[in-house]
Amino acid sequence: MSNVTELDPPAAGPLLRADARRNREAVIAAAKKLFADQGLDAQMPDVAKAAKVGVGTVYRHFPAKEDLIAALAEERFERLAEKGRESLEAEDAWAGFSEFIQFSAEIQAEDRGLCEVMGSRPDVMGAAAEAAGLPELCDKLVKRAQRSGELRGDVEWEDVPMIACGVGRITQVEDGPGTGRWPRLVEIILDGLRAPGSGKLPKAIV
Amino acid sequence: MSNVTELDPPAAGPLLRADARRNREAVIAAAKKLFADQGLDAQMPDVAKAAKVGVGTVYRHFPAKEDLIAALAEERFERLAEKGRESLEAEDAWAGFSEFIQFSAEIQAEDRGLCEVMGSRPDVMGAAAEAAGLPELCDKLVKRAQRSGELRGDVEWEDVPMIACGVGRITQVEDGPGTGRWPRLVEIILDGLRAPGSGKLPKAIV
DNA sequence: TAACAATCGGAACATGAATTCCGGTTTCGG
DNA sequence: CCGAAACCGGAATTCATGTTCCGATTGTTA
Numbered sequence: 001m002s003n004v005t006e007l008d009p010p011a012a013g014p015l016l017r018a019d020a021r022r023n024r025e026a027v028i029a030a031a032k033k034l035f036a037d038q039g040l041d042a043q044m045p046d047v048a049k050a051a052k053v054g055v056g057t058v059y060r061h062f063p064a065k066e067d068l069i070a071a072l073a074e075e076r077f078e079r080l081a082e083k084g085r086e087s088l089e090a091e092d093a094w095a096g097f098s099e100f101i102q103f104s105a106e107i108q109a110e111d112r113g114l115c116e117v118m119g120s121r122p123d124v125m126g127a128a129a130e131a132a133g134l135p136e137l138c139d140k141l142v143k144r145a146q147r148s149g150e151l152r153g154d155v156e157w158e159d160v161p162m163i164a165c166g167v168g169r170i171t172q173v174e175d176g177p178g179t180g181r182w183p184r185l186v187e188i189i190l191d192g193l194r195a196p197g198s199g200k201l202p203k204a205i206v
Numbered sequence: 207m208s209n210v211t212e213l214d215p216p217a218a219g220p221l222l223r224a225d226a227r228r229n230r231e232a233v234i235a236a237a238k239k240l241f242a243d244q245g246l247d248a249q250m251p252d253v254a255k256a257a258k259v260g261v262g263t264v265y266r267h268f269p270a271k272e273d274l275i276a277a278l279a280e281e282r283f284e285r286l287a288e289k290g291r292e293s294l295e296a297e298d299a300w301a302g303f304s305e306f307i308q309f310s311a312e313i314q315a316e317d318r319g320l321c322e323v324m325g326s327r328p329d330v331m332g333a334a335a336e337a338a339g340l341p342e343l344c345d346k347l348v349k350r351a352q353r354s355g356e357l358r359g360d361v362e363w364e365d366v367p368m369i370a371c372g373v374g375r376i377t378q379v380e381d382g383p384g385t386g387r388w389p390r391l392v393e394i395i396l397d398g399l400r401a402p403g404s405g406k407l408p409k410a411i412v
Numbered sequence: 413t414a415a416c417a418a419t420c421g422g423a424a425c426a427t428g429a430a431t432t433c434c435g436g437t438t439t440c441g442g
Numbered sequence: 443c444c445g446a447a448a449c450c451g452g453a454a455t456t457c458a459t460g461t462t463c464c465g466a467t468t469g470t471t472a
Contacts, residue, residue: 016418017417017418017419017468017469017470018468018469018470019418019419019420019468019469020418020419020420020469023419023420043458043459043460044459044460044461045422045459045460048421048422053420053421054420054421054422055421055422055423055460055461055462056419056420056421056422056461056462056463056464057419057420057421059460059461059462060419060420063461064460064461065459065460065461119325119375119378122379122380152394154390155394158387159387159390159391161379162376162379162387162388162391163376163391165375165376165379166372166373166375166376166379166391167372168375169325169371169372169374169375170368170369170371170372172325173328173367173368173371173372174328181364181365181368182368184360184365185365185368185369185372188358188361188395188398188399189394189395189398190398191397191398191402192394192395192396192397192398192399193394193398196397222448223438223439223440223447223448223449224438224439224440225438225439225448225449225450226439226448226449226450229449229450249428249429249430250429250430250431251429251430251452254451254452259450259451260450260451260452261430261431261432261451261452262431262432262433262434262449262450262451262452263449263450263451265430265431265432266449266450269431270430270431271429271430271431413472414471414472415470415471415472416469416470416471417468417469417470417471418467418468418469418470419466419467419468419469420465420466420467420468421464421465421466421467422463422464423462423463423464424461424462424463425460425461425462425463426459426460426461426462427458427459427460427461428457428458428459428460429456429457429458430455430456430457430458431454431455431456431457432453432454432455432456433452433453433454433455434451434452434453435450435451436449436450436451437448437449437450437451438447438448438449438450439446439447439448439449440444440445440446440447440448441444441445441446441447442443442444442445
């Protein structure tokens with residue numbers, strides 16, 4: 001909420017001084033990387049260091065750590081919503097639903113911070129999701145896949161964030177050296193979501 | 207690891223003075239409740255307060271917060287292993303596997319701390335799981351359910367902790383007022399795990 | 413280019429939580 | 443019942459991090 005956007009000054013010239021704008025970007029970029037790698041425990045001084053900026057500068061743009069986290073979360077959820085709208089266009093309804101879930105797993109796999117927000121910041125997550133219009137999007141995605149008879153009828157849109165959350169966590173479990181066992185687990189969950197008796201039975205029936 | 211068990215003193219009388227034993231139990235009980243309710247962020251002074259004991263006493267029994275957490279985790283994992291051994295006896299192999307997964311969801315639903323250990327303490331979880339013999343147990347459970355043809359053949363025991371983790375997280379997602387949507391999601395995941403074409407198709411084929 | 417204001421950097425501070433310390437108390441063998 | 447040993451309680455300390463502050467710097471406008 002308390003972000004410093006381009007709105008306050010009257011309406012002339014760069015709303016933020018050139019160096020300020022540059023630093024703001026640097027901070028966001030650095031924070032994105034740090035939070036993605038180390039999770040929400042990443043420290044503000046480190047963000048500043050990574051952005052080659054003083055802590056004070058970080059705090060001028062984001063009054064509190066939570067604000068920075070929220071800003072990054074909003075960006076990620078916006079990205080997810082974008083994917084959602086795209087999935088809604090897919091010719092095959094099931095494919096759309098399915099790739100949306102998969103995408104939610106992917107972005108979490110690459111971003112520990114996002115995963116942690118989903119798991120331990122219901123407020124931030126709720127706000128960001130709401131702002132991105134995800135509830136409606138999920139509802140459409142669900143209804144559409146159900147109309148085509150490929151998604152179980154007892155699924156409701158509220159189940160989607162829960163599934164995304166669970167899938168995100170799976171994504172973070174320490175994997176043996178031969179990484180990459182989560183994509184298959186996501187497939188399995190999707191199989192569970194498929195309507196029994198729908199045309200597309202999982203894989204070939206052995 | 208650094209727990210104070212009944213091993214050190216020679217071998218005479220109560221190995222711990224009566225009051226010490228009593229307090230130790232009180233601390234464990236209090237910690238169990240606090241961590242279950244508030245997660246790993248519960249504070250040591252609060253544990254002490256809840257146990258009606260001074261902080262010093264807590265620290266005499268558990269040199270560090272992590273030790274207390276580990277002790278509780280070990281207890282929970284032992285309980286899970288017990289359930290695992292029991293499930294291995296079930297007449298129906300699938301039912302055994304299935305109820306084991308469900309049980310892992312249940313104990314996490316009731317214990318936020320346990321869920322957090324699984325999600326952010328790979329070391330503690332790994333040690334506790336190992337100590338309880340869970341890897342072997344999971345392997346047996348998986349193999350058995352596969353032999354009976356009811357569990358997908360591509361599942362390996364390493365998938366079990368990941369699934370348990372994901373399911374545990376789902377369990378913790380803030381639910382609307384009409385609580386309790388996770389059990390159905392667990393069912394769905396189990397459906398996904400069922401071998402395609404196995405006798406037990408999910409629910410009735412509508 | 414001068415002057416003003418916005419911005420910067422990072423040392424210093426504030427806060428909150430874990431952990432230590434030690435004088436007083438309780439247990440228990442003799 | 444006595445005294446040593448073990449144990450207790452909780453104030454005080456330590457430590458890690460988020461956050462504030464302010465003199466120095468830089469961008470902007472006239």
